Amino acid sequence: MSSVSAPQMNGPEELKRSNSAFESSVNINSEVEAKQRALLIEWLNSILPNLNFPIKASDEELRACLIDGTVLCQILKRLKPASVDEANYSYNSSMSRSGKIARFLTTLGKLGISRFEMSDLEKGSMKPVINCLLNLRAEYITGGDIRPLTSISTKSGSRQGDVSSPASLSPLFGEERRKVSSDSQFQRGLRSPVMSEPSTALLHHVGHKFHEVFQLKQGRYSDLPAAKITEMMKSTSLDHLLLQNAPTQSLLSVVNGILDESVDRKNGEIPHVSYRRKYEFSFKALTTLTVLQVYTMEAYAHLLPHMDIFFVLGEKENISSDIAFVVQRVACLLRKVVQEIERRISTQADHLRTQNNLFKTREEKYQSRIRVLEALASGTGEETEIVMNQLQQIKTEKSKLEEKKKLEDDDVAKLMKEKDQQMLENLALKQELEMAKKTYELRCLQRETEYKGANSGFEERIKELEHLLQVSRNKVRELEANSDSKYQRWSRKESIYQSFMDLQHGALRELRFSSDSIKQEISKAQKSHADDLYCLGVRLKALAGAAENYHAVLAENRRLFNEVQDLKGNIRVYCRIRPFLPGQTKKQTTIEYIGENGELIFGNPSKPGKDGQRMFKFNKVFGPDATQAEVFSDTQPLIRSVLDGYNVCIFAYGQTGSGKTYTMHLVFWILAICFLDLHTLGIMSTSQPNGLAVPDASMHPVTSTEDVLELMDIGLKNRAIGATALNERSSRSHSVVTVHVRGKDLKTGIPLHGNLHLVDLAGSERVDRSEATGDRLKEAQHINKSLSALGDVIFALAQKSPHVPYRNSKLTQVLQSSLGGQAKTLMLVQLNPDVNSYSESLSTLKFAERVSGVELGAARSSKEGRDVRELMEQVASLKDTIAKKDDEIERLQLLKDLKNVYPGVNSEKRGLNTFRTVNLTERNRKGPLDYECLVGLHLLQGLAKWGLKLEM
Numbered sequence: 001m002s003s004v005s006a007p008q009m010n011g012p013e014e015l016k017r018s019n020s021a022f023e024s025s026v027n028i029n030s031e032v033e034a035k036q037r038a039l040l041i042e043w044l045n046s047i048l049p050n051l052n053f054p055i056k057a058s059d060e061e062l063r064a065c066l067i068d069g070t071v072l073c074q075i076l077k078r079l080k081p082a083s084v085d086e087a088n089y090s091y092n093s094s095m096s097r098s099g100k101i102a103r104f105l106t107t108l109g110k111l112g113i114s115r116f117e118m119s120d121l122e123k124g125s126m127k128p129v130i131n132c133l134l135n136l137r138a139e140y141i142t143g144g145d146i147r148p149l150t151s152i153s154t155k156s157g158s159r160q161g162d163v164s165s166p167a168s169l170s171p172l173f174g175e176e177r178r179k180v181s182s183d184s185q186f187q188r189g190l191r192s193p194v195m196s197e198p199s200t201a202l203l204h205h206v207g208h209k210f211h212e213v214f215q216l217k218q219g220r221y222s223d224l225p226a227a228k229i230t231e232m233m234k235s236t237s238l239d240h241l242l243l244q245n246a247p248t249q250s251l252l253s254v255v256n257g258i259l260d261e262s263v264d265r266k267n268g269e270i271p272h273v274s275y276r277r278k279y280e281f282s283f284k285a286l287t288t289l290t291v292l293q294v295y296t297m298e299a300y301a302h303l304l305p306h307m308d309i310f311f312v313l314g315e316k317e318n319i320s321s322d323i324a325f326v327v328q329r330v331a332c333l334l335r336k337v338v339q340e341i342e343r344r345i346s347t348q349a350d351h352l353r354t355q356n357n358l359f360k361t362r363e364e365k366y367q368s369r370i371r372v373l374e375a376l377a378s379g380t381g382e383e384t385e386i387v388m389n390q391l392q393q394i395k396t397e398k399s400k401l402e403e404k405k406k407l408e409d410d411d412v413a414k415l416m417k418e419k420d421q422q423m424l425e426n427l428a429l430k431q432e433l434e435m436a437k438k439t440y441e442l443r444c445l446q447r448e449t450e451y452k453g454a455n456s457g458f459e460e461r462i463k464e465l466e467h468l469l470q471v472s473r474n475k476v477r478e479l480e481a482n483s484d485s486k487y488q489r490w491s492r493k494e495s496i497y498q499s500f501m502d503l504q505h506g507a508l509r510e511l512r513f514s515s516d517s518i519k520q521e522i523s524k525a526q527k528s529h530a531d532d533l534y535c536l537g538v539r540l541k542a543l544a545g546a547a548e549n550y551h552a553v554l555a556e557n558r559r560l561f562n563e564v565q566d567l568k569g570n571i572r573v574y575c576r577i578r579p580f581l582p583g584q585t586k587k588q589t590t591i592e593y594i595g596e597n598g599e600l601i602f603g604n605p606s607k608p609g610k611d612g613q614r615m616f617k618f619n620k621v622f623g624p625d626a627t628q629a630e631v632f633s634d635t636q637p638l639i640r641s642v643l644d645g646y647n648v649c650i651f652a653y654g655q656t657g658s659g660k661t662y663t664m665h666l667v668f669w670i671l672a673i674c675f676l677d678l679h680t681l682g683i684m685s686t687s688q689p690n691g692l693a694v695p696d697a698s699m700h701p702v703t704s705t706e707d708v709l710e711l712m713d714i715g716l717k718n719r720a721i722g723a724t725a726l727n728e729r730s731s732r733s734h735s736v737v738t739v740h741v742r743g744k745d746l747k748t749g750i751p752l753h754g755n756l757h758l759v760d761l762a763g764s765e766r767v768d769r770s771e772a773t774g775d776r777l778k779e780a781q782h783i784n785k786s787l788s789a790l791g792d793v794i795f796a797l798a799q800k801s802p803h804v805p806y807r808n809s810k811l812t813q814v815l816q817s818s819l820g821g822q823a824k825t826l827m828l829v830q831l832n833p834d835v836n837s838y839s840e841s842l843s844t845l846k847f848a849e850r851v852s853g854v855e856l857g858a859a860r861s862s863k864e865g866r867d868v869r870e871l872m873e874q875v876a877s878l879k880d881t882i883a884k885k886d887d888e889i890e891r892l893q894l895l896k897d898l899k900n901v902y903p904g905v906n907s908e909k910r911g912l913n914t915f916r917t918v919n920l921t922e923r924n925r926k927g928p929l930d931y932e933c934l935v936g937l938h939l940l941q942g943l944a945k946w947g948l949k950l951e952m
């Protein structure tokens with residue numbers, strides 16, 4: 001550095017030139033870019049003559065030229081045809097744009113030339129593209145002639161006579177033509193009066209150097225020895241520049257170039273925008289060398305923080321030492337520039353001081369001359385005075401001019417200051433504006449994105465809403481149509497209802513009127529009705545009393561009728577119809593009608609109509625629903641007459657399985673005293689001393705119900721029972737229970753003796769139906785024979801035949817006293833309603849009909865001394881009583897008819913039908929006779945105990 005001579009500053013002229021250079025350097029980058037672009041276009045035109053691209057084309061025009069990749073391919077084809085063959089590519093129109101560009105970039109990569117991105121060619125700044133192509137140019141060109149890229153390594157072999165190369169090579173940079181060429185350009189730039197001109201060349205040159213350095217970093221760096229780098233850095237033209245005593249602005253341009261290159265080559269890793277802005281700002285503001293120093297230092301200070309990036313990259317690629325070297329070299333260069341600038345500033349200061357001294361000396365010289373002239377002037381008289389005056393005038397003018405000049409200088413300085421300040425403010429404002437613009441753009445972008453997002457959402461929403469609106473409009477239309485139609489309907493209905501209401505109101509008025517009149521009528525009717533009701537109540541009371549009497553009279557009538565029957569001596573016949581048994585499936589009945597007064601219509605199912613019907617009449621017919629109690633209540637008076645000393649015989653007759661035992665069962669269990677199994681009896685004697693018709697029969701005194709039951713058990717065990725096809729437990733024998741009652745009339749002391757025969761006959765059966773065989777057949781034949789004998793006896797009695805064949809069977813012998821004497825006889829005819837038993841039932845009914853016609857003669861009690869006349873009188877009085885009762889019945893019948901007209905009177909009927917349980921003990925005490933009849937008492941008490949109710 002000591003060898004560098006001080007720069008020759010030509011005072012204000014140099015300063016003015018510096019100022020203009022500073023101003024022009026504000027646009028240095030754009031100018032540099034324009035020149036680089038022009039250089040590139042010039043080169044392109046030279047290697048591709050057909051291109052003929054305008055030199056002053058803009059970035060965008062250049063982009064349009066290069067973007068389809070064809071020109072790039074042509075460049076490659078021109079520069080490196082081998083690459084086309086190697087890759088076997090054909091650069092023709094069929095290849096896609098991106099394919100061509102990619103190929104170009106690949107080839108660049110192979111050549112170790114830093115590439116641009118595809119996006120750089122498509123949009124944004126074209127600077128990376130231009131730099132890349134300039135690098136390509138720098139790799140091989142010498143003045144528009146093609147140097148094959150394969151010979152890049154042998155740079156010394158490049159052609160002489162490049163347009164850009166100087167005539168003579170610099171002694172410092174003479175090793176490589178390319179470098180010499182660049183350096184020569186630089187030197188030429190230094191000699192140029194325009195400051196920007198050499199700076200462009202310098203920038204390009206220094207940029208090229210840095211490009212090499214950074215290109216090594218990207219690709220071949222590791223292959224390059226450190227010594228080579230040192231050599232490269234040493235070979236920079238900066239030292240030369242300093243040695244050439246280049247203007248300060250040139251130095252600054254060099255620094256600018258170094259910084260630009262370093263920043264550009266950092267691939268955007270360094271925030272060069274802010275750095276450059278600050279740099280430019282400082283650059284523009286530099287009006288003095290002091291400021292220049294500040295700028296340089298600041299630029300350097302800005303560069304330093306980014307240097308660590310080199311180290312980071314270096315560490316990554318194990319090249320830290322080399323990078324560090326590069327950075328140190330850069331720092332060294334910058335330091336040199338700074339030192340040079342400092343030196344020049346101090347030199348300028350010295351120069352200014354020297355000039356100042358010179359001006360002062362000159363001023364003193366002029367002053368002394370003035371003084372000499374004054375002295376001369378004072379000694380010459382008038383002329384002198386005139387001269388003096390003139391001199392004085394000149395002096396005044398001069399001082400005025402000096403003052404004016406001073407003022408103007410002050411004004412100029414002030415204006416300069418203001419101008420600088422204004423510029424600073426402008427820059428600050430521009431910066432702010434830029435920032436604001438960018439922020440605004442960013443916000444605009446954000447807003448636009450948001451707006452787009454929101455807009456699409458809104459559009460969808462609007463569509464939905466429009467759809468909904470449409471739907472709701474349709475609905476509204478429908479609803480309107482509906483409501484219209486409804487409104488019309490309703491208005492029609494309203495008018496109808498209105499007229500209806502009017503009618504109704506009219507009708508209501510009429511109704512009210514008629515209701516009032518009806519109310520009056522009703523109150524009248526109520527009054528008369530109450531009167532009628534009162535009368536009716538009175539009548540009803542009378543009727544109730546009469547009805548009660550009627551039933552009492554009816555009962556009495558029946559009793560009297562029975563008594564008449566008894567007096568007549570007829571055998572009473574009660575018919576009982578068995579219900580269908582649970583197992584019977586065919587439920588076709590032969591019984592067609594059962595009357596209250598003993599009528600029975602028996603029908604033949606095979607002969608429907610009146611032909612198949614036959615009517616029978618008995619004393620009483622019990623239907624299938626009749627209970628045991630009902631049957632017993634009708635037979636009970638007959639049993640009671642035993643206590644009056646009468647002989648009573650009750651026997652059940654009917655086919656097998658028709659219910660004989662069922663009916664007699666209850667009576668047997670209570671009344672039996674002696675139980676004779678006729679089947680086991682031997683020959684009977686009719687005149688036994690004990691009054692029994694059956695020999696071997698024993699008499700057992702009983703004092704309680706238990707005694708009777710015990711005797712019954714013995715009898716049942718002795719009775720022969722067997723199963724037939726018609727009855728599972730068929731009684732295979734006749735059974736007779738005889739109750740002997742002995743008593744005494746307490747008034748007269750006359751002894752009384754009555755017998756009760758309860759006879760359960762064995763069932764009559766058709767042998768073919770009962771499927772009896774063997775012993776059963778013999779039994780059946782025997783039974784049928786005895787029954788037939790009974791039939792013969794009955795027939796003889798009915799015919800009033802002089803001979804009654806009692807002796808034909810044991811049965812008829814046992815029943816002789818009951819059938820032939822003055823006994824009260826009741827035959828219970830049992831019927832099976834099943835149609836299969838039609839013929840048996842018919843013969844049973846015929847037999848019963850014959851029996852009912854048998855007159856046994858008037859029954860007589862054993863009360864001795866009662867003669868016939870007395871009995872006849874009794875009959876006569878009874879007939880009278882009956883006649884009276886008949887009258888009474890007629891009267892009551894009338895009342896009954898009246899009651900049917902007024903059914904409300906029925907509540908009284910219940911009292912008439914009430915059953916009363918017989919208090920036998922009390923009755924016996926009140927009765928005409930007081931019996932020592934324990935058996936009868938127990939018998940009836942037993943009935944009461946079993947809950948039987950007897951209608952009295």
Ligand SMILES: Nc1ncnc2c1ncn2[C@@H]1O[C@H](COP(=O)(O)OP(=O)(O)OP(=O)(O)O)[C@@H](O)[C@H]1O
Pocket residue numbers: 577578579581654655656657658659660661662663727729730731732761762763764830
């Ligand atoms: N009124 C009735 N109510 C309910 N079941 C009855 C009635 N009459 C008879 N039966 C039933 O019919 C079946 C036959 O009755 P029962 O043995 O009394 O006949 P039967 O005439 O004595 O026969 P058999 O001459 O063969 O001894 C029995 O199972 C009995 O319980």
